[in-house]
Amino acid sequence: MAALSAACQSDQSFSSSSPEISPCNRLRDFDLPAQRFDETAQALAHASSCFIKADLADIGSTQVPAVSGHLSIAAALSRILAPTDLQVMQHGDTLIVH
Template sequence: MLAPILLATVLAGCQSDSSISSSSPEISPCNRLRDVDLPAQRFDVTAQALAHSSGCFIKTDLADTGSIDVAAVSGHLSIAAALSRALAPTQLQVIQNGDTLIVHS
């Protein structure tokens, strides 16, 4: 039997990006550039911080991935790139599907 998949979601009030004007073409929240500065920590903490700051959903089975330690990430980059860098030293893989990043082992 497959374990349930949990989704890290964001609250509407958690995201704000005044650098994107209303006349800008629609850019996925996962691909908008942002300043990121996260320490090395558990994946679930990193995923929550990235999701809450961006509006990008991160879908994963936290029973399998939540306690895995990921790398520190800093710089001006997209949430997708930040997540990929954080996962680099692990066996976890990330796939983007629209406004959702799917992380699996």
Template sequence: MTRRLLPLVALLALAGCSANKPWIVDLGGTCDVGAKYDIKAPRFDELAQQLAHATGCFIETDLAQTGAVKPNPVKGYMTIRQAVKVAIKGTGLKVVREDKDFIQVAKKPA
């Protein structure tokens, strides 16, 4: 089965974010709600699924290109937007599009 662009989507609500955490970027959407994470996954698709299950933020990616990439562990209090960026830092993946309720991750060009 050929996998083309497969969106990885999950919807759930998180607890409210803390006003005393000024380092949290807030675009006013579901990708900007803070939560405490402690996720270590062997593949990006597994980590993205765990992050998406904890929020209403949409994560879209081409799993054929990004799914098997080994992400960094995500630990600490942050938004899902920050968690995705921590997970993909130095992996060859990048955020290519984002808004308040959406993050798209793709493989960096070679």
């Protein structure tokens, strides 16, 4: 499983283990094109101190749609993965894609 560092903002569908807002839940502006999941995950990872864990050997080449707007990394990942059978779970400052 590969880990990428990334940023996020609040989305009530994701829980945080801390009462403070997780870096994965902080709002950011995104304007990413449709591309491979690994490219999008890397771009999101460079945005903050939120980590993204995913098995890039299995899903790295999966094509994901463009994502734009003022949203968290958690919400951005959820949005791009909606057309797939992949899901995002949050554990503290880490987003896990499975």
